[in-house]
Amino acid sequence: MRTNNFKILFALSFTVFINTFSYAQDIPKENQKIERTVIDPIDIEAEQIELTADSLDIADYPEKAQDSTITDSIKPKKELLENIVVYHADDYTKFNNKKHQLQLYNQARIEYGDMKIEAGIITIDYSTNTVYAKGIIDTLDAYTQKPVFTQSGNVVEPDSIVFNTESQKALIYNSQTEQGEGTVVSQITKKENDSVYFVRNAKYTTASNLEDPDYYIKLRKAKIVPGKKIVTGLANIFIYDVPTPVGLPFGFFPQSETQTSGIIIPTFGEQNDRGYFLQNGGYYFAISDYFDLTVLGDYYTNGSWALRLENTYAKRYKFRGNFNLRYESFITSERGFPDYAKSTIYNVRWTHSQDSKANPSSRFSASVNLGSSNYYQLSNNQANVPNRLNNTLASSISYSKTFQGEPQVNFSVTASHSQNTQTEQINMTLPTFQGSIGRMYPFASKSGSKKGIIQNVNFQYNLRGENRIQTTDSLFFKPGMFDDAKAGFQHSIPLTTNFKVFKHFSVSASTNYNEVWTFKTVNKYYDPEEEEEVTETINGFDSFRTYNFSTSVGTTVYGMFNFEKEGKDSKIKAIRHVMRPSLSYNINPSFEKYYDSYEVIDADGNTSGEVEYTRFEDGIFGTPNKTFSSSVGMSLSNNFEAKVRDKDSTATEAKKVILLNNLNFSTAYNVAGDSLNWSPLRMTGGTQFFDNQLSVNFGATLDPYALDNNNNKIDVFNIDSGGSLFRLTSGNLTASWAFSNKGGDKKGKDKNMNENLEGGGRDDDLFGVSEDFSRAQKTDYDNDDKEESEESFYSHKIPWSLRLAYAVNYSNSRRQNEISSHSLMFSGDIQLTENWSIGGSSGYDFKNLGFTPTQLRFGRDLQSFTMNFSWTPFGPYKSWNFFIGIKASMLQDLKYEKRRQPDIQL
Known part of the structure; x- marks a missing residue:
């Protein structure tokens, strides 16, 4: 192959030339600022932005049309898993790509949304969105690490479970589900969603031993809404797997965690003189979280009946109490017979207590127990058995208020009631008012410490007012009970001081001024024609004033008798004797000016005698003292304690034992008396x-x-x-x-x-x-x-x-x-x-x-x-x-x- 050297050399030369003299973007000069325009993204479409064109014209390209599939009406499929899956296993985690399965082994745990499963083995199938959970069979063939399924606060403990993450449905095998105070045990449970379960041939029981319950209610078909209700078809009670005829064709078991209204089933029975009866049946009204009402009734076939209203109320950090009203109508024998009788009895009870945190300066309380004197003796209700021997009924309703300051002011208003169930006598105060101004020390030093007889001088003011009613059981709550009501006020100002003499004697002295207001007085005279004393009631304001003086001196004497001797560990170590002798002196002047007299004339017109009386003798705060008295009081209190050897050999100190908690002696001598001067x-x-x-x-x-x-x-x-x-x-x-x-x-x-x-x-x-x-x-x-132990031995x-x-x-x-x-x-x-x-x-x-x-x-x-x-x-x-x-x-x-x-x- 021939090489063209000329063409290669030309290409290299052209490349070097281009790289040396060409560049794609101008390089700015030094220190030259580039101005930038800040554009609000909202205004990008609204404003026209002008750009400076390059020397080279920008070619216009045709706009490309958008693909219609981007805005297709078919919605995309959901992701395979909508929530994050958190899983864990102690031994291993294995993923099978071919089967699209994830397997967790030993102490496996998986969390998916609000669903949590714990089991020995958990298998997740991603292709079917299914979770399988079951336990592990150990070497002893024991089934361990059973699944625990939790969703929306509901806990199910089955043998195995199949759960679909997409439909939220599940099949649960041999489950135990807590519902309120009981447990539902079911072989197969179908979970429809996180709030509905369906069971078949299930057991509902409150027994602690679920393997062998002493009783259960068999639910042949049931729908369970956790925390709300259980609705069943045919259901009856089994006792130790033995069926009983006690059952219902259908049933409704409320599972609300809050109080719920409902029927109270009565008790059946028989009484000889009143026939058959139904007792303690009624209805419970769950009115609110702070207030409820129970209505109970009794009915006897002879016409007798009873009604009871019971109410409980409470508000946290404020108050709590209960109110009971009981009314019973009794019929004895049959109408037309000589022993026929009809009577009614009733009882009202109310207790109210205020939380100390509600208001530290005021307090309201009530304890009421009033009604027919023979209520507890005649009532047939079994709740009244312990109170049949009560001789008195008592009530008190009070409100008190404190005004902080110097001096402190207190007042209280009280309504009280006392009833003797034997004599049927009733005493009431409607109301009693008490007010007081705290102690004042007019001569105390500004430093706060009080020394001597003068600086300890103090006085206070007390006021008491009463409206007292005395009546009988037959007039109770009738207009006649107020006819003989008595009212009055009592003012008292005690002036006291205390000091020490001879270092060991405490001396106190006091004088008291007392003033009584009354609105009813009496006038007495002798009627010679009727030969009897006549008492007239005079309505109108009247008052009397008294005063007295008293002083006392006392000390404390300690005596110790030791029985210990060197070299001997005696059982009795010592005996301590504490004596507190006290000597007092009281003077009560005579107020004869408040006394009058009338003459008693016999049939012959001769005066046979003179009778003295005071017009305040029917007052509620007593009468003025008529006889001058000057008496000396003596008292001695004793306390005996012993120190003995402790039976515990490791004890370092002797044990203290009380021999006599108190032994007191008291008497008085009337100096001004002419006879019988000594008091018992x-x-x-x-x-x-x-x-x-x-x-x-x-x-x-x-x-x-x-x-x-x-x-x-x-x-x-x-x-x-x-x-x-x-x-x-x-x-x-x-x-x-x-x-x-x-x-x-x-x-x-x-x-x-x-x-x-x-x-x-x-x-x-x-x-x-x-x-x-x-x-x-x-x-x-x-x-x-x-707690039952596995090994229980008889003690x-x-x-x-x-x-x-x-x-x-x-x-x-x-x-x-x-x-x-x-x-x-x-x-x-x-x-x-x-x-x-x-x-x-x-x-x-x-x-x-x-x-x-x-x-x-x-x-x-x-x-x-x-x-x-x-x-x-x-x-x-x-x-x-x-x-x-x-x-x-x-x-x-x-x-x-x-x-x-x-x-x-x-």
Whole structure:
């Protein structure tokens, strides 16, 4: 092949020439600025931009038409996955390009949108948008790492699952899904979307053992909307896989996490004198998050009925309370029979408490318990069992306000009520007003410290006003109850000071000015024609003023008795005795100017005597003092404590033990009296034993004067008439003992005390507990936090508890020498096994030789069920009550209750 050297040389020469003398763009001169035009992108289309053309003309090219496929009406397909897939596996992650599958093995986890799956093996098929999840069979042929499917807060634990990421549908095999307090166990579940599930032949139960539940409700066909509802077809209850006839052709189970209105199923029973009955049935109204209402009713086939309204309200950091209204109409026998009777009883209860954070300067509270005096004795409702022995009903509604400053001003308005259920006497104050101005120290130094008798002088102002009503049960809430109302005001200004003398004695002195206003006074005179005293009521303002003076001096004396000796470790180390003696002096002047008199004239017209009275004797704040008194009071309080060797050998200090918590003596001597100058000596004391489990209190009254043959006190000392130094006129002893072994469990006791306290009863079970077991189900269920161990051995320690209350009173003021009252009350509980418990409450009256109302209780925890039996074997309230029901609150109407009520005659 021939080479053309000339043409090659020519081409190279031309290339070098072009590269040397040619360039595509001018190079600007140095220091020459290039001006740039800033154009707003919005105005690019609106403005015409002129460009300086190059020396070479720009050729015009024809405009190319846009392809019509760019604006085609066919929408493009969605991406294969709309969300980011996050996955993890402990062992390996394998992708099969041929099958378009991703496999995760061992502790696999995948998150796609709001969907999360955890399982042993997870396979993702990208061609069908399907996720497969299942567990792993280990070397022992055990199925482990079962899938856990979570979506929109719903958790499902199946054996395996197939999930489509595009349609959001799934097939779930052998799943366990929590719905409210229960669990749905289903072999096959179809998930329609994130809020609807369909199941077939599923089980719904609240049992803790899902492998072998003690009961379940079989759902043959059901639709589940998590957090809202379960709608079923034919459903019935199975107990240990044994079908029962208890069922429904269709059912609706609300699953709302908030309170929901609904029907309350009544209790069936029979009473001899009223026939068959339905009790405690009604409706619950979930009005709002702060307010609800329960309407309950009873009906008896003889026409008797009862209605109860129960309301609970609360607002966080503001207040909380409840209101109960109970009304019962009883019919005895049949109309036309001589023993036919009809009566009504009612009871109103209201409690309200204000949160301390709501308003620190003002407070409103209420505790109301009023109604028929015999309500608790005649009511057939099992919730009232512990309050049948109540002798008083009390109520109080108060509002108080404080105005900060110097001095501080306080006032309160209170309405109170006290009702004796035995005498049916009612005392009310509507209202009571109390106001006060804080203590003021007019002579105190500006530095703040007060020293001496002058600087400690202080005074304050108190005001009390009352409108007092005394009525009976028959006139309660009727216009006649206000006819005898009494009103008045009391003003008091106490002036006090205190100081030290001889370093160890504290001296206090005070004088008090008291002024009473009243709006009703009396005028008395003797009517000789009727030969009786006549009392007239005078309406109008009147007042009286009194004052008194008192002073006291006291000190504290400490005594120590040491028992320790060198080289000996004595059990009792020391005994300390603390004495607080006090001596007081009181002067009460006589205010005879407020007293008048009238003459008593006999039938012959002769004056037989003169009677003194004061026109303020019906006032609510007492009467002016008529007799001048000047008395000296003496008191001595004692406290005894011991230091003993601690049983714990590692303890470095001795153990302190209280021997006598208090032992007090008090008496007085009337200097101005002409006879019987000495007041009886009063002794009181109290102590605790057995680590404060046993509390003992005692008291006695000792009179130094003797009695005559008519058992009247005379101005002769008892020792001078041949007796002892003092004559025991009264004595009392009370003891309460609550103890249990260390394994005793008191859990669940408080639920029975609420009804007792709200009804004005005791805070213990000595009078029995409420028999409304259906309301106690939820409390038992919520408190059931026992953890069962895999190895459960029977413990030789049987938990038990015992409570005793003993009281005895002695009277001998007029040589009657009798025990006025003597009783013993006791209650106890024994936890025989983990699930069996028995208990009882009773008492014995040693004075009247009879038992108090007795209640025996038996309870059995049946895992998902609770069973209770209460029995009053004798007495006017002889009855029994059997109950068995499911613990879960949602299924608390699935219960059986059989009762025999007491036949209380009206």
